[in-house]
Amino acid sequence: MNQPLLKVENLSRHYGSGATPVRAVDDVSFEIARGETLGLVGESGCGKTSLVRTLLKLGPATSGSAVLDGVEITKATGSELHELRRKMQVVFQDPYQSLNPRMRVDRLISEPWALHPGAVPRARWREETVKLLESVGLRAEHADRYPSEFSGGQRQRLGIARALALTPTLLVCDEPVSALDVSVQAQVVNLLFKLRRERNLAMLFVAHDLAVVRHISDRVMVMYLGKIIETGPKHSIFSAPAHPYTQALLSAVPTPDPRLRGKRNRIVLQGDLPSPVNPPSGCRFRTRCWKATSICAEQEPTLIKRTPAPGLLTACHHVD
16 A cells, blocks of 8 residues: 555644643544545634644644654654645635735745745746746736735635645645635635645645535544544545534534425534543543443543444444
């Protein structure tokens, strides 16, 4: 089998010191193959952003490893880390804050080439900038404008163009469409889908919107309170979810068919997300789970195959 582009093993990110750190990411393991899109979903506060920041080396890992194309991310420093950043780029959530308002578009997009000499010869910066703009659906004359002259969807296209400037192999999309209108969301998601096929990009796509994740992802991971509780191919996750939390998330997805509205079994979770400072013993979801029994408090379930659904791994003691 081909080696995965990104391999994460037992990765943890804890904030604070002492006996009660905030366990934002706790013992997470997964892989992403070249050209594959892995969707990451979960409610606010589950640790998605902390996981992204740790993978991008924007904060230190507490333990575990993350290897990108043979290079250990968590231990990379200096020139090794500088070179590693060429291979992994990020599309941020807010297109209004991720672009410097004082820079024209041509400088915004060419800035990565200035930070990585040799990536593109300076004489070709304008030419390559125009190519990147056209690849994301913008025009050559947009290179001479400032971010304030663009709409939200256009700004996010600029952010994507800048992320592609160094020809990365891994693109991390941290809620890239949550700040956009619904119609614009579809355009940006379709653009990312097209670019992934054209450039054989691996993508980690973080989102709340399960409909968007279903459209763009090959596989999906469901995260709860710092743990991956279910993962598998998208057809298994969306057609035969085994974990109660995944079932609850999918039951909340709006249906476009008016004939089906009001006929689905809506699962409403009781209580709030527990604190990552003092997570529940055993299964972390047990305090909100309608299937919880005594074993759920005593023993943490492992992420293993528990149903006939192809490729589906679930961390739950009471799978139907």
